[in-house]
Amino acid sequence: MVETPTQLQAVRENKAFRLAWSDGCAAEISFHRLRCACPCAGCIDEMTGIKILNDASVPSDIAPVQLAYSGNYALKVTWSDGHNTGLYTWEFLRKLASAG
Numbered sequence: 001m002v003e004t005p006t007q008l009q010a011v012r013e014n015k016a017f018r019l020a021w022s023d024g025c026a027a028e029i030s031f032h033r034l035r036c037a038c039p040c041a042g043c044i045d046e047m048t049g050i051k052i053l054n055d056a057s058v059p060s061d062i063a064p065v066q067l068a069y070s071g072n073y074a075l076k077v078t079w080s081d082g083h084n085t086g087l088y089t090w091e092f093l094r095k096l097a098s099a100g
C-alpha cells in the first residue's frame, strides 16, 4: 500500500506534476507522460493489457484542467483533450516516479 503523496501539485510552468512522499521519494512527471500512461480501459485494453492509446494523438501541450481525489487512494484528472476516465492511484504514480 503506497501512502498518499505529501506533495501533489500541477506546476504549469514546468508542464509537470510535482510529487513527493514522506519517505523522501520525489519526482516530476510531465503532463504529457502522465496522459500517455493513462491506465483507463479506453487507453489500455482490459483483457490483454496492451496499450490502445497512440501517444502521437496526445497534444504536446496537454494539461490538466481539473484535478480531483478519488477516495484517498487515487488522483482523477480531467485533461485538456477532454479525457477524464483515468484514475492514477498512488501506487501507479509512485511507480512512474521511481522509473524516473
Ligand SMILES: [Zn+2]
Residues within 6 Å of the ligand: 038, 039, 040, 041, 042, 043, 044, 083, 085, 086
Ligand atoms: Zn485513458
